[in-house]
Amino acid sequence: MNIAVLGTLDTKGLEHAFVADQIRLRGHHPVLIDVGTGEPPSTRPTVTREEVAAAAGISLTDVLAKRDRGVAVAAMSTAAPALLARLHAEGRIDGVISLGGGGGTAIATAAMRVLPIGFPKLMVSTLASGNTAQYVGVKDIVMMPSIVDVAGLNRISREILARAAGAICGMVETHSPGAESDQPLIVASMFGNTTDCVQQAKKHLEAAGYEVLVFHATGTGGRTMESLIESGMVSGVLDITTTEWADEVVGGVLGAGPNRLEAAASHGVPAVVCPGCLDMVNFQAPETVPDRFKGRTFYHHNPQVTLLRTNAEECREIGTVVAEKINLSTGPVEVLLPLRAISIISAPGQPFHDPAADQALFDSIRSGLRTDIPVHSLDTEINAPEFAKACADALLRAIAAAQARMDSGHL
Numbered sequence: 001m002n003i004a005v006l007g008t009l010d011t012k013g014l015e016h017a018f019v020a021d022q023i024r025l026r027g028h029h030p031v032l033i034d035v036g037t038g039e040p041p042s043t044r045p046t047v048t049r050e051e052v053a054a055a056a057g058i059s060l061t062d063v064l065a066k067r068d069r070g071v072a073v074a075a076m077s078t079a080a081p082a083l084l085a086r087l088h089a090e091g092r093i094d095g096v097i098s099l100g101g102g103g104g105t106a107i108a109t110a111a112m113r114v115l116p117i118g119f120p121k122l123m124v125s126t127l128a129s130g131n132t133a134q135y136v137g138v139k140d141i142v143m144m145p146s147i148v149d150v151a152g153l154n155r156i157s158r159e160i161l162a163r164a165a166g167a168i169c170g171m172v173e174t175h176s177p178g179a180e181s182d183q184p185l186i187v188a189s190m191f192g193n194t195t196d197c198v199q200q201a202k203k204h205l206e207a208a209g210y211e212v213l214v215f216h217a218t219g220t221g222g223r224t225m226e227s228l229i230e231s232g233m234v235s236g237v238l239d240i241t242t243t244e245w246a247d248e249v250v251g252g253v254l255g256a257g258p259n260r261l262e263a264a265a266s267h268g269v270p271a272v273v274c275p276g277c278l279d280m281v282n283f284q285a286p287e288t289v290p291d292r293f294k295g296r297t298f299y300h301h302n303p304q305v306t307l308l309r310t311n312a313e314e315c316r317e318i319g320t321v322v323a324e325k326i327n328l329s330t331g332p333v334e335v336l337l338p339l340r341a342i343s344i345i346s347a348p349g350q351p352f353h354d355p356a357a358d359q360a361l362f363d364s365i366r367s368g369l370r371t372d373i374p375v376h377s378l379d380t381e382i383n384a385p386e387f388a389k390a391c392a393d394a395l396l397r398a399i400a401a402a403q404a405r406m407d408s409g410h411l
Helices: 013-025 049-054 060-065 069-089 102-112 155-173 192-207 220-230 244-250 262-267 312-326 355-368 385-407
Strands: 002-007 029-034 095-100 121-125 142-145 185-190 211-216 234-239 271-273 280-283 298-302 305-309 333-338 375-378
Touching: 002 013, 002 069, 002 102, 002 155, 013 029, 013 095, 013 155, 029 049, 029 069, 049 060, 049 069, 060 069, 069 102, 095 102, 095 155, 102 121, 121 155, 142 155, 185 192, 185 220, 192 211, 192 234, 192 385, 211 220, 220 234, 220 262, 234 262, 234 385, 244 280, 244 312, 262 312, 271 385, 312 355, 333 355, 333 385, 355 375, 375 385
Parallel strands: 002 029, 002 095, 095 121, 121 142, 185 211, 185 234, 234 271, 271 333, 333 375
Antiparallel strands: 280 305, 298 305
């Protein structure tokens, strides 16, 4: 197996060479890739820094002439992904490992993020014990703490780097068992407050011959689901829980970014969209809630999670955005509204019960949608069995409509 050993071989050549030797000892072939931009590499690369830059049409000479480390790191963060994408497409690498501090981690993980889920990726980093979201994104990058700085070989670093080499070798040696079936995929969004709905709908869809993957709508979950939809692997989207838009609009901590809901819409993937948990905005411990929300209605889910009830004004704004995103749909889509409750805690008698706010949300969605998009208003709570079945049935209709369109040649 060929394993890419990617790093700044000017400052960390010795360490990457050590990892390459460990990989050889296990019977694999290291492909040393230099993304350094300072002194000449201290170990001989398989792929030079000039070749890396050229993969993205970048002149390394022009970059270095600016004598700006930030510019150089940015250039390599563009070039390394282009190179790894090409090597992967050509079948020339089976895994990738890198070692680095701030700059090296930024470059290497940018390259790793272009590789598909399941492809072995290991980053040994001084930053691995902190918040790694900006480095990992929505990909399965394994972040391994370097413990000591990647600055020479010593009794600690040798141990860590040898284990890291063993880990990447084990990853490339492990063959995926493959899919248990060739059932088409459906992805679904879920929160604790919509679990019953999604689980019941999932049973109906599985009975119809689909495999259903469920994503937790925590920001990262939504982005990951969108990424999978974009991959072309997904036959349908059961977007029950669009709660991340409440955080995005109001300012909570679990927003999924401004492109949430766009993947299915722009790629024509059949979808069902519901306003699940748009009654709540997520914050951490109570003391982390911004002062501007004083006097509002809160629900303390646990000591680390504080939920803010969206008011009518916020619901109108959220509904407008959700409708705008759904309007981008190029494939079949249906919208289902559970009129009695959009979460467990917004039901009658529960702490987030606010019919006026819910009505503002529903009206905003209805008025903002294209007239050709079906909207079904059900006089039930979101977790009721009849609502779950209605969602599953709607998605099956949308999938059938997409197939009929394809069969008739109208793409």
